[in-house]
Amino acid sequence: MALAAGARFVQKMSTTRAFARVAPHVIPALDRGVHRLTRGKVLLSAQLLPGVILTSTGARSGLPRRTPLACMPEGDGGSWLLVGSNFGRTGHPAWTHNLLAHPGASISWKGRDIPVTAHLLTGEDRAAAWRALLGFWPPYATYQSRVAREIRLFRITMTC
Secondary structure, eight states: OHHHHHHHHHHHHHTSHHHHHHHHHHHHHHHHHHHHHTTTSOOGGGGTSOEEEEEEEOTTTOOEEEEEEEOEEOTTSSEEEEEEOGGGOSSOOHHHHHHHHOOEEEEEETTEEEEEEEEEOOHHHHHHHHHHHHHHOTHHHHHHHHOSSOOEEEEEEEOO
16 A cells, blocks of 8 residues: 555656656666666666666767666567656657667666667557556656647567
């Protein structure tokens, strides 16, 4: 019961504007540091939501970019949904631009490095994914309500 109450508290807190201002600067830095110290086995934020470290190619720089992200694993075990919510801030997060320019990427998932291909979801595919994501993490609805842009959703799938 405490876990459910704790999860509700975190969901409520994550919808505040203060969280949107502070979290983008604090959470990724903590995640990258802990991930590095544990050799890819632990992400702090994954204690609440599943998470990956996405390594994409910079859209402009062409350099590798590592970004800790919450994700929603899909049932088959070979795909994940990524949400470009940017904590409900106005602009699209940089990693979404990178995936649009270079859909080939990799993720660190539970200590394994996995090559993936990203697909921007549109139309009914996006609508179905959005419904599933709102059931998974309801604060995404608050993030969308704060911004005029449509939050980008990506399905990443394992490549051989």
